[in-house]
Amino acid sequence: MLFTPRTGQGDAHVDSASIMTFMPFAEVEQWAGSHNTTAEPGTRNTDYEAFKQRKAEEVLRAVVRRFPQLSDAVRGMWTTTPLTFRDYIGCPEGTTYGIQKEATAPMRTYLSPRTKVPNLFLTGQNINLHGILGVTVSSVVTCAELVGKRYLVEKIQRETGGGEVVVKG
Numbered sequence: 262m263l264f265t266p267r268t269g270q271g272d273a274h275v276d277s278a279s280i281m282t283f284m285p286f287a288e289v290e291q292w293a294g295s296h297n298t299t300a301e302p303g304t305r306n307t308d309y310e311a312f313k314q315r316k317a318e319e320v321l322r323a324v325v326r327r328f329p330q331l332s333d334a335v336r337g338m339w340t341t342t343p344l345t346f347r348d349y350i351g352c353p354e355g356t357t358y359g360i361q362k363e364a365t366a367p368m369r370t371y372l373s374p375r376t377k378v379p380n381l382f383l384t385g386q387n388i389n390l391h392g393i394l395g396v397t398v399s400s401v402v403t404c405a406e407l408v409g410k411r412y413l414v415e416k417i418q419r420e421t422g423g424g425e426v427v428v429k430g
């Protein structure tokens with residue numbers, strides 16, 4: 262995924278691009294014992310820096326095939342790996358979008374908002390869907406466990422002036 266976030270320079274152009282692609286944790290596992298954030302600085306050795314540089318160039322080569330004009334327009338690159346996400350977000354193995362779902366057997370990776378521990382509920386991207394909208398929906402699903410689905414949906418409808426929603430189950 263490549264996107265060009267708006268900067269403070271006005272609407273005419275952008276001056277940066279963010280590029281995201283897949284990286285299995287296994288690729289950075291040899292540095293798993295290290296930790297580094299701005300708040301808690303640590304060190305990762307030069308092998309890691311060389312690895313990131315190599316990967317960044319690999320990704321850039323792929324992007325330049327599609328957007329050749331980028332090839333001599335790069336002034337600097339900043340890279341992140343699953344270790345970065347792990348250290349900042351606290352997610353195991355640096356996953357961006359939560360646990361890996363099993364598409365062929367979805368129930369095997371289904372997490373219920375209600376747990377077997379009384380009064381312990383779960384919410385967030387592993388419950389339903391990832392992303393900002395996904396976790397908003399997850400919070401509704403979890404709240405429904407607490408106050409009841411019909412009550413919650415009717416209250417949302419009332420507050421938002423929404424149309425009719427059929428509540429099943």
Ligand SMILES: Cc1cc2nc3c(=O)[nH]c(=O)nc-3n(C[C@H](O)[C@H](O)[C@H](O)COP(=O)(O)OP(=O)(O)OC[C@H]3O[C@@H](n4cnc5c(N)ncnc54)[C@H](O)[C@@H]3O)c2cc1C
Pocket residue numbers: 346349350351352356357358384385386387391392393394395396
């Ligand atoms: C780089 C990146 C870009 C993204 N871009 C988008 C986007 O453009 N649009 C979009 O919809 N989604 C995007 N996402 C996905 C989206 O951010 C997530 O799906 C969403 O934030 C997940 O919400 P959550 O509440 O489940 O978990 P999080 O937002 O990860 O919240 C979990 C919180 O728990 C804390 N925590 C973890 N472990 C502990 C612990 N042991 N004790 C105490 N606290 C702990 C973490 O610090 C964190 O604050 C992006 C994710 C990443 C990583």
